[in-house]
Amino acid sequence: MQRIPLNIQTLYADLQQQVAMASQDEATVVATTVAGIRYLRLQRWVGASRTVEHLGRADDPEVLARADTARAEMARRQERRRLVSALRRLIPGPTNALGRVADAVAHAGLFRRGAVLVGTAAYQCYPPLLGMVLPSATVMTQDLDLATADLALDAEIAGDSMLAILQRAEASFAALPGLDPKAPPSRFRDRQGFVVDLLTPQRRRSDRDPMPLKALAAGATPLQHLDWLIEDPVSAVALHGAGVAVVLPRPARFAVHKLILAQKRGAHEPAKARKDLAQAAALVEALRVAAPFELDDAIEDARSRGRDGWARPLDRSLSAIGVTA
Structure with missing residues (x-):
């Protein structure tokens, strides 16, 4: 098993710190003119989708200040992208599909609200935390498992369903029907076959399957031992794009x-x-x-x-x- 050099581990620690300090104002400033008046807006890429936030008139001091902040944050984001690229020369990163889904989940605030990345997707994020490059044959995956002990889990952006969050990563995501057509979906799949499963700890044998996550218009499959697995999780960064802040067991x-x-x-x-x-x-x-x-x-x-x-x-x-x- 190959050790990760100490200087590379230090770069990763720097990346973790930078990602933790990143602002939601990371965005490209775009100007448009309507009826002779210049307006500014912010454009962000989340997963594979572009979001737009209108700021207001370009002669408004508050709008100009927000635009300046966004430009500064974007410069820092570009530096993080270079850092991620340097790290990936030695440490394998997630596939583009997995990285986009993790980015969309992180942008929605689910990790900050108690979600934990589990399964092989989590395993892919461990090498820089351990200082070891793990065998590549054990990291291949076409799915992402997301666990939560909090059935009130919701997105920071009001009204976001789990499906809407995933469709920012890939527009073809759709809910997979379960045995009970009236039950909320706990599995989602895109047209390339990438699957996202929502999980929650099993408390009693009589737990409903899936357990409802009403705020996300979704459900979560109850599993044994999951509460022990996700207790006291750790923060990490998925080596995708400019770095994606995730939470792991x-x-x-x-x-x-x-x-x-x-x-x-x-x-x-x-x-x-x-x-x-x-x-x-x-x-x-x-x-x-x-x-x-x-x-x-x-x-x-x-x-x-x-x-x-x-x-x-x-x-x-x-x-x-x-x-x-």
Whole structure:
């Protein structure tokens, strides 16, 4: 497993700081003239869509001040784009499809409001956090899993449904119908086959499937162990565009969760079980160097939560990847 040089890790830390400080005023200033009066507006690209915000007359001091701020923010954005390009020469980044979806979700404020990126999409964001380049065979994905423990999750932009958010990334996104045609959709797919799944922790066996996310006109599939996975998440930056601020499970919890999940896959999912083990094995190897105590704590914490549902599948998977319990 290739280590990421310390200077590259430092560049990533700088990028994280810059993305955290970025303003919503990052936009291109465009001037138009109507009936002899000059007006200014801001144009932003979100995912693959352009949004427009009208500022007002170009002779208004407040409008001019806002335009100056936007130009300064755009200059900083261009610097971040160069930084992301430099980082991607060594650290693989997400596919364009995944990056656009993450950008649209971030722009809608879902990560700030409690959403957590899970699954292989999250795994792709771990290398710079761990200081290791993870094996490329384990990172390929055509989907994005988004989890939330808060069923009141909503977008910052009033009236945004989950479908509207995703269509900023790709206009062909559509809701996939579930078994109950009256239930809110929890899966969305574009015409290229990229799938977005919404998930939430299972609290009781009687939980509805999907659980309604009314503010987003969507639903979320309840899953076991998900509350443990997304507890106390970490911030990261997806290496796409000028950098996309995302929220991920702690790497050690992600690895342990994958170890447990691999044993719970059905007989019809052998490929997914093998992928779970491959991702877990790569993370365990990286964590043994980067954060061994955090990994040990996650393993012990998971074991303490029960024998059949936690400790037994965990130990079986550890044995399968050649790690002594």
